[in-house]
Amino acid sequence: MGHPDGLEEWTEAKEVGAPGFAAERRRLITGLADSRSDIGTALDASEERYRYTVALSPLIPWIADAYGNMIDIDVRGLEYTGLTYEACMGAGFLKAIHPHDRPMVRAAWNGARVTGLPLDYEIRLRHHDGSYRWHRSRAAPRQERGGKIALWYGTIEDINDRKMADEAIRWTADHDDLTGLWNRRAFMEGLRTALAGAENSGVEVALLLIDLDSFKALNDRYGHDVGDALLKEIAQRLQGNGAGDSMAGRLGGDEFALFIYTPDRTQLEETIAALRLALAEPCLLNGQAHSCRASIGVALFPEHRTDADGLYKNADLALYEAKVAGGGTRYFKSSMRASLQARMSELSLARHALDGDQVLPFYQPKVDLGSGIIKGFEALLRWRDPKHAIHAPGMIPAAFEDAELAIALDERMFERIAHDITKWNRLGLPIGRIAFNVSGATFRQEDFAANLLARTERACIPASCLELEVTETVLLERTSHNVTETFERLRHVGMTIALDDFGTGYASLIHLKQFPVDVLKIDCSFIRSLDPSNAAIVRAIVNLGRDLGITTVAEGIETDAQADRLHREGCDQAQGYLFSPAVAAEQVPALLANLHGPVGPKLRFWPC
Structure with a gap:
């Protein structure tokens, strides 16, 4: 039987009359209509499911012709980009793609049209508000018989949150989370890449290692919040003061690094000078200005090393030399390796002396020049080697540049001094005041005064038997308020304060005005040769001390002529080989009994 839509349908023929045929025909037509209604309903349901599936999916579907020209896109793509349907057609959709990503998209389509392979790339797509978000675009071709591409069916997926999370993970892996600079691993990798690129270019690469002077003291004094704020400020200044293609990193603590491509040494020196000026600018932290000085070590590629690790080691040697010199900039020299080995040997000797309990004080008397009375002694560090030879601290200067060792030596010295004072007091010896020195590392400790007084109390010795000697260099490592507070606390319990090597510092008179001191020690460099200029300086210091009510003590007296002139x-007082060298504690009683002064009869004693 012929079907209305042209298809043939087999039916079973029956012999029926006219009324019966009509009825049968009506039944067949009704059945066919019901069948078609079912098919239409199924199609409507399928189309509805598709619409909801597309609407609920995060993917935005689109269709392009064989050449990649847009011919259809879901309405959500229009709503997202703010483009009209007409504006999207053809190559118009490119306008919604970030300009930096468009060349990559064009290249991908050019390749896909030739190969017929699916497309898959990530792009930044402009939102209707003007912002950009990362999306993933994928497409597959529908091919005709023979393999010719007829259409491209594709989707766009918003991957911005995942992309940002991935980038945050990568950023964290490569950057210092406090300052935002490259971390040690990433910086060294960048340095290796830079050296490889510069290998045949004839351009030098300068590696700068930068360490902040006295950062620990600031951190201890004002807290980690201020210290962190300073580190972030320094990081910004480093980023803003590199020359050309440079890369800055934080290697840890207060150590930073910077490498710079430099065509000539003059430009490098100008860059470093500008960097030092930028770093030296006061930082305003929590409403207070803080000065920041830095030590810089420099090593050059290819002159000093051609590999990143070796260049870093050489720059580190130069940095160490700069710190030992009290700051500034040092370029690597091969002789620095020998200096480092010598310093390592000195540190080893100092540790061995501490571990073997070989550190001990020797005592040099301070004599009143008018009466010949011993007013006290200065305790000087000595150490005894395994063969019982006595050595001065000049053999281990590096130990006093190492904070940990310097503090340990100071603590050991004070223990011995306290023990000796206790013993002399029991013998009833009139020893006067015992002056002792402390390193900058010890003096910088936030609780220095409290610790010193606690040690004095535990040793059961009166603070009035002690005199703290500090150099002007040590004073510079703490704020004036902090120094004044420390001195006043110690003086309140009877301890006196002596300013050592007076006249050799940068701001001697300012320190006298700022800080409460009791004694000025005239440096031996002025005494050694009392020519007219040195004599004038000594006279000025003595007059200044007399006018301010401060005792003056001359160091390094070796001749009667020097003593008479002073x-x-x-x-007021003097010490030196003319009276006695420094002696062991066991010799102090005999020294007190036998020493005669350059003026007057046998010395008398000023009891504590």
């Missing part, structure tokens, strides 16, 4: 100038 006595005539009005200097």
Whole structure:
């Protein structure tokens, strides 16, 4: 039987009359209509499911012709980009793609049209508000018989959150989370890449290692919040003061690094000078200005090393030399390796002396130039080697540049001094005041005064038997308020303060005005040769001390002529080989009994 839509349908023929045929025909037509209604309903349901599936999916579907020209896109793509349907057609959709990503998209389509392979790339797509978000675009071709591409069916997926999370993970892996600079691993990898690129270019690469001077003291004094703020400020200054293609990193603590491509040494020196000026600018932290000085070590590729690790080691040697010199910039020299080995040997000797309990004080008397009375002693560090030879600290200077060792030596010295004072007091010896020195590392400790007084109390010795000697260099490592507070606390319990090597510092008179001190020690460099200029300086210091009510003590007296001249100038006290070298604690009683002064009879004693 012929079907209305042209298809043939087999039916079973029956012999029926006219009324019966009509009825049968009506039944067949009704059945066919019901069948078609079912098919239409199924199609409507399928189309509805598709619409909801597309609407609920995060994917935005689109269709392009064989050449990649857009011919259809879901309405959500229009709503997202703010483009009209007409504006999207053809190559118009490119306008919604970030300009930096468009060349990659064009290249991908050019390749896909030739190969017929699916497309899959990530792009930044402009939102209707003007912002960009990362999306993934994928497409597959529908091919005709023979393999010719007829259409491309594709989707766009928003992957911005995942992309940002991935980038955050990568950023964290490569950057210092406090300052935002490259971390040690990433910086060294960048340095290796830079050296490889510069290998045949004839351009130098300068590696700068930068360490902040006295950062620990600031951190201890004002807290980690201020310290962190300073590190972030320094990081910004480093980023803003590199030359050309440079890369800055934080290697840890207060150590930073910077490498710079430099065509000539003059430009490098100008860059470093500008960097030092930028770093030296005061930082305003929590409403207070803080100065920041830095030590810089420099090593050059290819002159000093051609590999990143070797270049870093050489820059580190130069940095160490800069710190030992009190700051500034040092370029690597091969001789620095020998210096480092010598310093390592000195540190080893100092540790061995501490571990073997070989550190001990020797005592040099301080004599009143007018009466010949011993007013006290200065305790000087000595150490005894395994063969019982006595050595001065000049053999281990590096130990006093190492904070941990310097503090340990100071603590050991004070223990011995306290023990000796206790013993002399039991013998009833009139020893006067015992002056002792502390390193900058010890003096910088936030609780220095409290610790010192606690040690004095535990040793059961009166603070009035002690005199703290500090150099002007040590004073520079703490704020004036902090120094004044420390001195006043110690003086309150009877301890006196002596300013050592007076006249050799940068701001001697300012320190006298700022800080409460009791004694000025005139440096031996002025005494050694009392020519007219040195004599004038000594006279000025003595007069200054007399006017301010401060005792003056001359160091390094070796001749009667020196002692007589200082006595005539009005200097109060003196110490030196003329009276006695520094002696062991066991020799102090005999020294007190036998020593005669350059003026007057046998010395008398000023009891504590």
